[in-house]
Amino acid sequence: xxxxxxxxxVLVSNYIKGDEAALEVLITRHKQRIYSFIYSKVYDRDVxxxxxxxxxIKVIRTLKRGKYNEEGKFLPWVMRIAHNLVIDHxxxxxxxxxxxxxxxxxxxxxxxxxxxxxxxxxxxEQVEADVRRLIEELPEDQKEVLMMRMxxxxxxxxxxxxxxxxxxxxxxxxxxxxxxxxxVIEKHNIVLTN
Numbered sequence: 001x002x003x004x005x006x007x008x009x010v011l012v013s014n015y016i017k018g019d020e021a022a023l024e025v026l027i028t029r030h031k032q033r034i035y036s037f038i039y040s041k042v043y044d045r046d047v048x049x050x051x052x053x054x055x056x057i058k059v060i061r062t063l064k065r066g067k068y069n070e071e072g073k074f075l076p077w078v079m080r081i082a083h084n085l086v087i088d089h090x091x092x093x094x095x096x097x098x099x100x101x102x103x104x105x106x107x108x109x110x111x112x113x114x115x116x117x118x119x120x121x122x123x124x125e126q127v128e129a130d131v132r133r134l135i136e137e138l139p140e141d142q143k144e145v146l147m148m149r150m151x152x153x154x155x156x157x158x159x160x161x162x163x164x165x166x167x168x169x170x171x172x173x174x175x176x177x178x179x180x181x182x183x184v185i186e187k188h189n190i191v192l193t194n
Contacts, residue, residue, distance in 0.1 A: 008029075008074035008075065009074065011074075016063055016064075037079060037083075038052055042086060051085050052082070058081050134185065135181070137180075142174075143177065144163065145159055146173075148162065156170045156171055
């Protein structure tokens with residue numbers, strides 16, 4: 001019972017310092033939630049087991065390299081790793097809809113397999129979350145213009161009126177916002193599409 005009171009952060013710290021048993025406690029503590037989460041996406045016990053193992057291999061490698069910095073947020077961090085590995089699994093197995101470059105669009109290539117909906121939704125949510133994180137790193141004036149344009153579908157004339165700046169200034173802020181987002185993407189090596 002004593003071990004249950006130890007926080008994840010302390011266990012992570014102990015593991016990094018060489019206490020192998022600390023990782024076992026973490027895995028045991030969170031196995032059910034992580035395993036259930038993976039299974040709810042892939043509906044296959046073998047695949048779930050593989051993704052679960054891969055998740056903890058990645059966790060161990062990250063911790064051993066000293067790259068972990070999610071203080072106090074161990075479970076959400078592990079869930080994010082699992083989530084990304086599930087997406088990788090679907091991409092690897094070509095279950096994500098792919099379009100050839102013939103220029104012809106075939107709606108049936110998208111709607112033929114209804115089981116893809118969950119994976120497509122996951123990828124879409126992941127990309128949207130990544131984009132929102134990128135936007136948060138922008139300077140306030142650029143973020144404001146970008147949000148108005150992308151999420152409120154406002155024209156540059158409306159943005160200009162709302163912010164009290166000229167249309168050219170609003171356009172300039174939008175342009176710099178996009179340039180800065182590109183820089184952040186390169187800095188963090190983010191892949192928004194595969």
